Amino acid sequence: MYYIVYGLLYIISLLPLSVLYLFSDFAFFLLYYLIGYREKIVLSNLRQAFPAKTEEERKKIAKQFYRNFADNFIEFVKMISASPSYLKKHITGDYSLPLKIYNEGRRSQLLLAHSFNWEWACVAVAAGIRQKFLAVYMPITNKVVNRIFMKVRSKTGAILLPATDMRSAILPYRNEVYMIGLVADQNPGDPSGALWYNFFGKPTPFVRGPESSARRGNTPVLFCKFVKEKRGHYKILFEMGEENPAALKEGDLTKKYINFLQQIISDQPDNWLWSHRRWKWDWREEYDKVRN
Numbered sequence: 001m002y003y004i005v006y007g008l009l010y011i012i013s014l015l016p017l018s019v020l021y022l023f024s025d026f027a028f029f030l031l032y033y034l035i036g037y038r039e040k041i042v043l044s045n046l047r048q049a050f051p052a053k054t055e056e057e058r059k060k061i062a063k064q065f066y067r068n069f070a071d072n073f074i075e076f077v078k079m080i081s082a083s084p085s086y087l088k089k090h091i092t093g094d095y096s097l098p099l100k101i102y103n104e105g106r107r108s109q110l111l112l113a114h115s116f117n118w119e120w121a122c123v124a125v126a127a128g129i130r131q132k133f134l135a136v137y138m139p140i141t142n143k144v145v146n147r148i149f150m151k152v153r154s155k156t157g158a159i160l161l162p163a164t165d166m167r168s169a170i171l172p173y174r175n176e177v178y179m180i181g182l183v184a185d186q187n188p189g190d191p192s193g194a195l196w197y198n199f200f201g202k203p204t205p206f207v208r209g210p211e212s213s214a215r216r217g218n219t220p221v222l223f224c225k226f227v228k229e230k231r232g233h234y235k236i237l238f239e240m241g242e243e244n245p246a247a248l249k250e251g252d253l254t255k256k257y258i259n260f261l262q263q264i265i266s267d268q269p270d271n272w273l274w275s276h277r278r279w280k281w282d283w284r285e286e287y288d289k290v291r292n
Helices: 002-013 017-035 039-049 053-077 084-090 096-103 118-130 143-153 163-169 209-217 251-269
Strands: 091-093 108-111 133-139 161-163 180-182 195-199 202-206 223-230 235-244
Touching: 002 084, 002 143, 017 053, 017 163, 017 195, 053 091, 084 091, 084 118, 084 133, 091 118, 096 180, 096 223, 096 235, 108 118, 118 133, 118 143, 118 180, 118 223, 118 235, 133 143, 143 209, 161 163, 180 251, 195 251, 202 223, 202 251, 235 251
Parallel strands: 091 235, 108 180, 108 223, 133 161, 133 180
Antiparallel strands: 195 202, 223 235
């Protein structure tokens, strides 16, 4: 079944991106106008994040989000057959900061977000940096789909580590200089063990793992954002989150990431994954304190 599905997607991916976007336009029409895919969640999230905006302004953001959401999948399909040179024309970046850390012989951590198009960013970063790129991912339940995503995400050299068994998966690279990429706006599985912060005005749990590992190894942390310049064209931007995390108090690094996350969402609000339930958990007194 894997070879049948992958083969069909490969053939489709050979079409020009301009033609593939016609499929995306149709998918957008279905998702937005006919199905209303997770519409209540999307609008509820936007109300939480942007209470000062009017309902019409939020609906406009939601509509463009659905367009970007459909494009994200179609662009992933295009990536199946796209050459490295093709991708370079569509997603650019300045890799001088990762190169600086590599030349210092230090490992690094890269914190990303669910901004479009994170799939293209994975292959672009792996191709653009000198160190090994270890990308932490959440396995997909469907084995065929999971295998396709793993194949495409690793086409430029990214080494995929399952989040469900990351400690064991990273062991073969423990003596190497690498950059490990984590999409850090994931909901924690257990909110009682999370770091709680006010995120767009509401107490929200964030996973402890990225900060804990960075502080333990004093691993430099870079923040990475993707700017959508126009349809099918993105720019990757890196900034230093913290060069010496061991010097920080608990929670400070996560707070820096949250400030970064709120800024990139505010700059391009339609480019974030509003269909996931970021405010899924409610804070309880027995949880950790809520930091500001």
